[in-house]
Amino acid sequence: MNEAQPMTTGGCQCGAVRYAFKGKMIDPSICHCRMCQKAFGSYFAPLGGVKDADLIWTRGKPSIFKSSSVVERGFCKACGTPLTFKYHHEDITDLALGSLDHPKEVIPVIAFGTEAEMPWFDWLAGLPAKPTAASTPANLLDAIKSYQHPDHDTKTWDAKSSE
Numbered sequence: 001m002n003e004a005q006p007m008t009t010g011g012c013q014c015g016a017v018r019y020a021f022k023g024k025m026i027d028p029s030i031c032h033c034r035m036c037q038k039a040f041g042s043y044f045a046p047l048g049g050v051k052d053a054d055l056i057w058t059r060g061k062p063s064i065f066k067s068s069s070v071v072e073r074g075f076c077k078a079c080g081t082p083l084t085f086k087y088h089h090e091d092i093t094d095l096a097l098g099s100l101d102h103p104k105e106v107i108p109v110i111a112f113g114t115e116a117e118m119p120w121f122d123w124l125a126g127l128p129a130k131p132t133a134a135s136t137p138a139n140l141l142d143a144i145k146s147y148q149h150p151d152h153d154t155k156t157w158d159a160k161s162s163e
């Protein structure tokens with residue numbers, strides 16, 4: 001791997017699993033299929049491809065669940081964050097876009113699995129909107145101590161997920 005190229009980084013919520021890759025993601029997407037809904041506990045899965053040769057695990061490794069005879073899904077076994085989707089026959093690993101340190105920088109270009117799309121998906125953007133500060137008491141916000149890994153690499157990290 002050419003380390004001179006800038007690396008994109010990300011990882012799970014607790015920080016036990018971290019990755020880095022070079023180059024642009026292949027076909028960043030959202031997938032509405034029922035398997036992705038279950039795997040992410042969500043209405044869709046945001047995923048972007050990286051060539052296996054361009055991807056390194058810089059801390060820990062994902063645990064694997066085989067969701068079908070042709071697909072493996074990776075996740076952090078300490079905190080449960082979904083991290084990867086991979087077809088056995090491809091040399092590409094899809095990474096969960098929300099796990100990127102800077103997810104705003106990758107814009108999805110296609111939607112898959114639309115047969116299972118929530119019928120009210122388009123309506124979501126119009127929901128009444130409240131930022132966290134408007135829906136959480138200030139004294140609670142002040143008292144919260146986050147155990148989430150920061151959105152950048154750390155030299156050492158004491159994952160607090162078992163507390």
Ligand SMILES: [Zn+2]
Binds near residue numbers: 016078080
């Ligand atoms: Zn984790």
Ligand SMILES: [Zn+2]
Binds near residue numbers: 037
């Ligand atoms: Zn899917």
